Amino acid sequence: MINxxxxxxxxxxxxxxxxxxxxxxxxxDGATIDWLNGTTPISKADIKTEMERxxxxxxAQEYARKRKAAYPDVYDYMDGIVKNxxxxxxxxxxxxxAVKARYKKG
Numbered sequence: 001m002i003n004x005x006x007x008x009x010x011x012x013x014x015x016x017x018x019x020x021x022x023x024x025x026x027x028x029d030g031a032t033i034d035w036l037n038g039t040t041p042i043s044k045a046d047i048k049t050e051m052e053r054x055x056x057x058x059x060a061q062e063y064a065r066k067r068k069a070a071y072p073d074v075y076d077y078m079d080g081i082v083k084n085x086x087x088x089x090x091x092x093x094x095x096x097x098a099v100k101a102r103y104k105k106g
Contacts, residue, residue: 011050066103
């Protein structure tokens with residue numbers, strides 16, 4: 001995946017994780033796909049459908065990727081527990097909830 005765009009190879013691997021292939025070109029319509037070592041060919045229509053499905057799935061998880069990058073370090077929470085520092089624990093929870101509010105699901 002480049003620039004959050006599903007590639008032909010991503011779809012092929014999703015449809016057949018054992019597929020042995022070589023792809024030349026990034027645009028499916030103009031790409032040449034060589035099926036190697038007896039791999040059963042997958043139609044471009046099926047690859048296109050899978051690329052679209054994977055892209056929708058990927059896009060739907062954008063909030064989760066943003067949350068993951070923004071959440072405070074869990075070390076801060078654990079440190080607060082070990083030190084029995086309720087203010088530190090509460091800060092971690094508040095910071096985490098702020099991230100969830102900023103990057104809502106769906």
